[in-house]
Amino acid sequence: MFCPQCHTEYRPGFDRCADCDLPLVQTLPEPPPPTAPEELYEGAWVTVANLTMQTDVSLLKAMLDADSIPFIARNDSSVFIMDGTAIPCQFLVPETERERATKVVEQLAEGYQPSASED
Ligand SMILES: [Zn+2]
Numbered sequence: 166m167f168c169p170q171c172h173t174e175y176r177p178g179f180d181r182c183a184d185c186d187l188p189l190v191q192t193l194p195e196p197p198p199p200t201a202p203e204e205l206y207e208g209a210w211v212t213v214a215n216l217t218m219q220t221d222v223s224l225l226k227a228m229l230d231a232d233s234i235p236f237i238a239r240n241d242s243s244v245f246i247m248d249g250t251a252i253p254c255q256f257l258v259p260e261t262e263r264e265r266a267t268k269v270v271e272q273l274a275e276g277y278q279p280s281a282s283e284d
Contacts, residue, residue, distance in 0.1 A: 166179055166180070166189035166190070166191065167189060167190055167191075167192065167193045168182035168184070168185055168187055168189055168190075169187060169188075169189075169190050169193070169194075170182065170185040170187055171184055171185055172193060175189055206235065206259045208259060208260055208261065209259075209260045210237065210257040210258065210259055210260065211257060211258060211259075211260050211263050212255055212256065212257050213256050213257070213258050213263060213266045213267055213270050214255075214256040214270045214273075215253035215254070215255050215256070216253055216254050216256065217252070217253045217254070221273060222238065222254045224273060225256060225269070225270065225273050226238065228269045228272065228273060229256075229258070229266065229269055232265060232269060234258055234262045234265055234266050234269065235258065235259060235262065236256055236257060236258045236266070237256070237257040237258075238254055238255070238256055239254065239255040239256075239257065240252055240253065240254050240255060256270075
């Protein structure tokens with residue numbers, strides 16, 4: 166038996182917590198799972214890039230940070246080449262940020278030149 170408030174375990178025979186004056190429960194509720202980044206934003210996340218170059222991964226992170234675009238980088242730490250196969254790092258952003266993020270990715274693809282003139 167456990168107190169739902171202070172989580173003290175009681176032997177059978179007790180039915181109230183002596184400290185909290187609350188009825189004991191058989192089992193404590195499971196702690197909520199850690200919040201996944203996907204759950205911090207409502208709505209869909211979309212993939213905007215799959216990068217296999219660690220330098221590109223670092224650069225894109227910095228560029229998205231600079232534009233305050235939230236992102237998830239999947240397989241971040243496992244970009245490597247095995248048997249000639251690169252495992253890409255997948256970048257996801259909230260669908261609402263897709264347009265801005267796509268422009269950032271385009272900048273990266275063209276070679277990031279912050280002062281480059283357009284047109
Ligand atoms: Zn208690």
